[in-house]
Amino acid sequence: MERSRVLLEAARIIREQREEIATLETINNGKSIFEARVDIDISWQCLEYYAGLAGSLAGEHIQLPGGSFGYTRREPLGVCAGIGAWNYPFQVACWKAAPALACGNAMVFKPSPFTPLTVVRLAEIFTEAGVPKGLFNVVQGGAATGQFLCHHPDVAKISFTGSVPTGIKIMGMAAKGIKPVTLELGGKSPLIIFSDCALENAVNGALMANFLTQGEVCCNGTRVFVERKILDVFTKEVVKRTQKIKIGDPLLEDTRMGALINRPHLDRVQGFIKQAKEQGAEVLCGGDLYVPDDPKLKNGYYMQPCVLGNCTDDMTCVKEEIFGPVMSILPFDTEEEVVERANNTKFGLAGGVFTRDIQKAHRVVAALKAGMCFINNYNISPVELPFGGYKASGFGRENGRAAMEYYSQLKTVCVEMGDVESVF
Numbered sequence: 001m002e003r004s005r006v007l008l009e010a011a012r013i014i015r016e017q018r019e020e021i022a023t024l025e026t027i028n029n030g031k032s033i034f035e036a037r038v039d040i041d042i043s044w045q046c047l048e049y050y051a052g053l054a055g056s057l058a059g060e061h062i063q064l065p066g067g068s069f070g071y072t073r074r075e076p077l078g079v080c081a082g083i084g085a086w087n088y089p090f091q092v093a094c095w096k097a098a099p100a101l102a103c104g105n106a107m108v109f110k111p112s113p114f115t116p117l118t119v120v121r122l123a124e125i126f127t128e129a130g131v132p133k134g135l136f137n138v139v140q141g142g143a144a145t146g147q148f149l150c151h152h153p154d155v156a157k158i159s160f161t162g163s164v165p166t167g168i169k170i171m172g173m174a175a176k177g178i179k180p181v182t183l184e185l186g187g188k189s190p191l192i193i194f195s196d197c198a199l200e201n202a203v204n205g206a207l208m209a210n211f212l213t214q215g216e217v218c219c220n221g222t223r224v225f226v227e228r229k230i231l232d233v234f235t236k237e238v239v240k241r242t243q244k245i246k247i248g249d250p251l252l253e254d255t256r257m258g259a260l261i262n263r264p265h266l267d268r269v270q271g272f273i274k275q276a277k278e279q280g281a282e283v284l285c286g287g288d289l290y291v292p293d294d295p296k297l298k299n300g301y302y303m304q305p306c307v308l309g310n311c312t313d314d315m316t317c318v319k320e321e322i323f324g325p326v327m328s329i330l331p332f333d334t335e336e337e338v339v340e341r342a343n344n345t346k347f348g349l350a351g352g353v354f355t356r357d358i359q360k361a362h363r364v365v366a367a368l369k370a371g372m373c374f375i376n377n378y379n380i381s382p383v384e385l386p387f388g389g390y391k392a393s394g395f396g397r398e399n400g401r402a403a404m405e406y407y408s409q410l411k412t413v414c415v416e417m418g419d420v421e422s423v424f
């Protein structure tokens, strides 16, 4: 209950300073202030949720013959290392810190060197809220700092959010110290639009699945499979809506798409579009750099959100995670076919389906090999629901009750109520 009170106080301070933290996050990452506010809201909700669970940590009592019994205790792991990506800096830190602290661990958090700011504010807030000194720590740095944390003998667990190649290295380092890891890695998720969907919802869903945070979202549904019967009407509407997305200064109220994280990443995203064209995809809209009118923004890393048509499953833009505002549209004819194609990927983070047929919706998500599935919506993240991947998208879960298992360990105590019967 003491941990719970401290987490609730931290949540209260975040709510109170929402505007200031959201502004800092926009400066940190380049996403629109509109979205940064949503991230901050999800962050304090996460702290409140784990504050609620902190007092519920408990074991089991198991009866044994002759009045003997056993019981289990949920104990903290110790010092947990959190290593974060740059796309949701404050939120990722809260998703890791809240269950870690609720379970009684300490955390050393390393943000991405591209977004060092807001997690420092989080550490200050924790201190103000009454978290004991040294329990939540921030270290800045890049790969070398991350490696140091993973190898450190006092670190008991590593929770990592980032790319698959780094995830592989993290798991290798953790293996050397036999440390448990949570890996939240990349994705190339399918979004399946059946012809019996509510079209406007499906269009909204496809935009939500592709263009939040400049498309730099791990669970994005970037392979949009559309039943051929509605391909034209759906595509036309998606293109029309994509062209209307307001790009520009992320601190302006009406901006809905800010700047990508840095120049190399922008070049990389542009490279994927160039390659898509070479491989036969058609750019239906966007894809070019965007230069805002405001002269002080002219060197910003802005681009126009892009919709690709004429895509096939073997194209690079359909197989690889682009991590930018690029949607690929792929027609399909039957349920069986689309499920097979949707699962034909090394990733398994998320998936979505739009249909009015409730049986079909449940049948399809049951067949999807992905950890986070959506029916008739996409990319909402209630903290009550566990989140994490299948296959190369990683393992372990954040959020929901499930995360408590990944930040605690089980001790079994066997109690003898009779005499010891020795076999010797």
Ligand SMILES: NC(=O)c1ccc[n+]([C@@H]2O[C@H](COP(=O)([O-])OP(=O)(O)OC[C@H]3O[C@@H](n4cnc5c(N)ncnc54)[C@H](O)[C@@H]3O)[C@@H](O)[C@H]2O)c1
Pocket: 083, 084, 085, 086, 087, 088, 110, 111, 112, 113, 141, 142, 143, 144, 145, 146, 147, 150, 161, 162, 163, 164, 165, 166, 167, 169, 170, 183, 184, 185, 186, 187, 217, 218, 219, 321, 323, 349, 389
């Ligand atoms: N599944 C999820 O929840 C989730 C959420 C956000 C982002 N992501 C993924 O993250 C990726 C983009 O983020 P990124 O470019 O920051 O990823 P990244 O793998 O380059 O870096 C992630 C973090 O790891 C650190 N790091 C890099 N090399 C390291 C090493 N050798 N040892 C230890 N730490 C090291 C970085 O400094 C950074 O803090 C995308 O693939 C995206 O899908 C996944």
